[in-house]
Amino acid sequence: MAEAHQAVAFQFTVTPDGVDFRLSREALKHIYLSGINSWKKRLIRIKNGILRGVYPGSPTSWLVVAVATVGSSYCNVDISMGMVCHIQKYLPEGSGTYQTPQSRALISMAIFSTAAWMTGIFFFRQTLKWLLSYHGWMFEMHGRTSRFTKVWAICVRLLSSRRPMLYSFQTSLPKLPVPTVPATIQRYLASVHPLLGEEEYNRMEKLAKEFQENTAPRLQKYLILKSWWATNYVSDWWEEYIYLRGRSPLMVNSNYYAMDFVLIKNTEVQAARLGNVVHAMITYRRKLDREDIKPVMAMNLVPMCSYQMERMFNTTRIPGKDTDILQHLAESRHVAVYHKGRFFKVWIYEGSRLLQPRDLEMQFQRILDDPSPPQPGEEKLAALTAGGRTEWAQARQDFFSSGKNKASLDAIERAAFFVALDEESYSYDPEDEASLSFYGKALLHGNCYNRWFDKSFTLISFKNGQLGLNTEHAWADAPIMGHLWEFVLGTDSFHLGYTKTGHCVGDPSPRLPPPQRLQWSIPEQCQAVIESSYQVAKTLADDLELYCFQFLPFGKGLIKKCRTSPDAFVQIALQLAHFRDRGKFCLTYEASMTRLFREGRTETVRSCTSESTAFVQAMMKGSHKKSELQILFRKASEKHQNMYRLAMTGSGIDRHLFCLYVVSKYLGVDSPFLAEVLSEPWRLSTSQIAQFQIHMFDPNKYPNHLGAGGGFGPVADDGYGVSYMIAGEKTIFFHISSKFSSSETNAQRFGKHIRQALLDIADLFNCKIDS
Structure with a gap:
């Protein structure tokens, strides 16, 4: 066993002449190199702190x-x-x-x-x-x-x-401003006007006026005080109350997934692909630690906040009975791996040296070749992270607080990230549309016990070499993981490469000790809790309908010819598709970012507007001229773009109302208006996936190097979750989720309506669609 070999780093014997120490030179060498590496990191952090602190000086x-x-x-x-x-x-x-x-x-x-x-x-x-x-x-x-x-x-x-270094602009970024109450109320009422009947709207207007005049001034004062004192008046409460205090399962409800390149395959050797990608990820982490990553810049000019990147690696969401916490470590020298019901610890360093891709391939292949069976209760252990948070917190306290269970759990929770080696093969076959949906479901929930949903992210490796991510949402938003994923896929394809036989380049070091098998002692009571969590998760997974497809008729190129924003084009198409699908409009959530401000995260764009509903109703009547429909569409597009800009610049609606609600709870103040606003269901939750945040390669030169984006579960039981990626000039990927248990939704049906809506809007502008 590897741990047995490591235990003999030094020996001593007692003789008549005294104590005779026999020190292992190899072990001392590794201890020395580890110490040197640790001090190098400290010096680099000190140097970076100085350089960051005096920027833009030097x-x-x-x-x-x-x-x-x-x-x-x-x-x-x-x-x-x-x-x-x-x-x-x-x-x-x-x-x-x-x-x-x-x-x-x-x-x-x-x-x-x-x-x-x-x-x-x-x-x-x-x-x-x-x-x-x-x-x-x-x-x-x-x-x-x-x-x-x-x-x-x-x-x-x-x-x-x-x-600049990664965090050079952090202290120069402005604070997120607190909007005025009248402005927020006005925008809120405008957003719900197309969704409510006259009587309902009048009632809501009365509630809003009463809130604005009587309750809001006191709450707003506390919020302004917080904005003076805190770095960001929203982010800490958003993280705590929206994510960490949630007691429902993370799987499907919170975590999201990201797909691999889907039109190319670099290798079909599972261990080799994983060797390259894990090496690329740790290389990225090293750049992160050294702040050797350029900040993302809007318009290649305005810096965006980078603070979310700090917890990308070495981070785990630890369950609690009332609220979870995010555990972030400064350093981790291993990854945790799951394969066929067994857990392993794989070191990614040898002394101070980062293992090369060929070394990592050998280590992962050793796990794939390991014939040992799972220990009792081990196979479905990760289902605890897929079930209810309170149940998991109680089980963690009862069964994982001491002994080898604690040591093994620590090995997982203190890992840089989690790796799942799957026995199944998934990929996208353009000739088989359903393949993309199966691929997405495998990433979003797997079999409910082969992902560690608490880790900042799980790297998923399928038998055919295809990869994907499952990401916990509390620590950061999707564009942050997108930045890492672009770097990793670009490094894998254009910098590391493979041999003709599909293996990693180079020769492995045969002296490396094999991966360490984690040991468990799981009693029957714990196994019963594991099974209960598994059943909860399985019910959730079985109820999820996921429909993913590639829209091939056109992409960003043709939309630009219509002289409109690609995002607005798709959002208005979603409104038209939803009305055709459900025969009514609904409250629509589109995620926008507020990273132009320090520690900014997201804001909501309420995409269902009076202008978009007017356009949809005109389209449905079928009696309007194309010129009239074009005018209505442009009004809807301009309104959407303006709302998106307002959200990005701190003048959104929902984060302000959310924070006012939190203050009201702290003060023990009841507000019928806020209670109603915060309980409104988002029956259409949408998000555009960021891409090409870093220039690892030229997409025009390599058009097939396209990721398909990723997706998430529906927010409402009778609603849709829609994620889309405008993947270049000629294609768009969509990920649509809903629940089978709802008689009102059908993800595949909605997808067909989206296709038709996109084509119908393009036809308004007489744009020629390539066949």
Whole structure:
């Protein structure tokens, strides 16, 4: 056994002459290298902290200021305007360092230079923060940029031109502003007006007015106070109350999935593909630790917040009876692996050296070849993470708080991430449309016990070499995982590569000890809890209908010819499709991001508007001319784009109302208006998937290197979850979820309506669709 070999790192024997120690040179070498690696990381963090802290300045700029100050004094020019002489007066006199006038002058100039440099940095950072608080650029039409915005853009570029590190802009990002109550109420009433009858709307308007006049002012004061004190007035409450306090299963209800490249295959050797991808992931983690990743920039100019990236690796959601917590470790040197009902611990370092892809392939192949059976209760153990959170918290306390169960659970929860080696094969076959849906379901829930849903993410490997992700949602939003996934897939395809036989490049190190099998002692009472959680999860999985398809007639290219936003185009098509599917409109959720602000996460765009419903109703009548429908469509598109921009710039509706609701609960204030708003069901929940956040390859040169995006479960029992990715110029991928138990929804039927709605809208603009 590997652990038995590791246990003999040193030995000692007692002899008449004393104690004789026999130290293993190999073990001491690894201890030494691990220590060196640890100190390197500490020094890198210290260096990065300094460089980040003085951005947009640099140590070199301090040297320039110091040289300029000293040089000017030799030219008899006092650029300090007497400050150097003033400082010199306060230096203590005496022997030694301060003995000569020249030494005292140099020290005074160094002090002045440092003070001037730090003042300049403070001024530049405050200026950059002020500049980044301007969002007018988002509301200007393409090609009609104002002179003010052009000057603003030049200033931003000048202040951020030096190569930034990942977190360089964090302290320069503005805080998320608290909207005024009247503005939020007005936007809210406008959003529900097309969904309510006249009597219902009048009742809601009355509730809103009463809330605005009587209850809201007191709540708003507390919220403004929090916005002054906290970095972000929304994010911590959003994480706690929307995610961590949720007691329902994470599987389907919260976690989401992401797919692999679907039109190409680099290799069909399961262990080899995993070796390359795990190596790429740890390489990304190393870049993350060193902050050697460029921040995502909107319009290649405005930085977005990067704080969510901090918990990407070494993070686990720990269950609690009332609320969960996110456990994040500074370092983890192994991954946890599940295969055929067994759990393994695989080291990803040898001393301070990151294992190469061929080494990792060998380790994963050893697991695949391991014939040992699961221990009693081990096979379905991960079902605990798929069931109710309270039940899992109680079982964790009762059965995993000591002994080898605790040690093995720690190995999983302290891993960099979780790896699932599946025995089944899934992939997308363009000739078999259903294959994409089967692939999605396998990623979203698997067999309910072969994913560790608590880990920040589970890397899923199928027998045919195809991959995917299942991601826990509390720690970050989907674009963050998308950034990692793009890096990994690009590195795998264009930098690491494979041999002709499909194996990783290079030769493995045969001295590596095999993966460590985790040991469990699971009593029958615990096995009963595991089975109960499994049944809960299986019921949830069996009830999920998932329909995924590739829309081939057109993509972003043709939509641009219609002179409209691709996202608005798809969102309006979803409204038309939903009306055809259900015969009515519904409250629609579209996720938008607020990462233009510090620690920003998401905001809701209420996509069902008076303008979009007017267009849909006109389309349904069938009596309007194309020109009239075009006008209605453009009004709906412009309204949607404006709402999206408002959400991104801190003027959304739902996060403000959510925080007011939280304050009301803290104060013990009942608000019928807020209670009703927060209980409204989102029967259509939608999200566009971010892509090409980093430029790992040219998509025009490699058009088949397309991921299909990912998806999530429906938010409402009688609703739809729709995720879509406008994958380049010629195609769109859709992921539609619903529940079989609802007689009102059918994911496949809705998908057909989406196809037809897209075609019908394109036909309005006489856009030629390639056959």
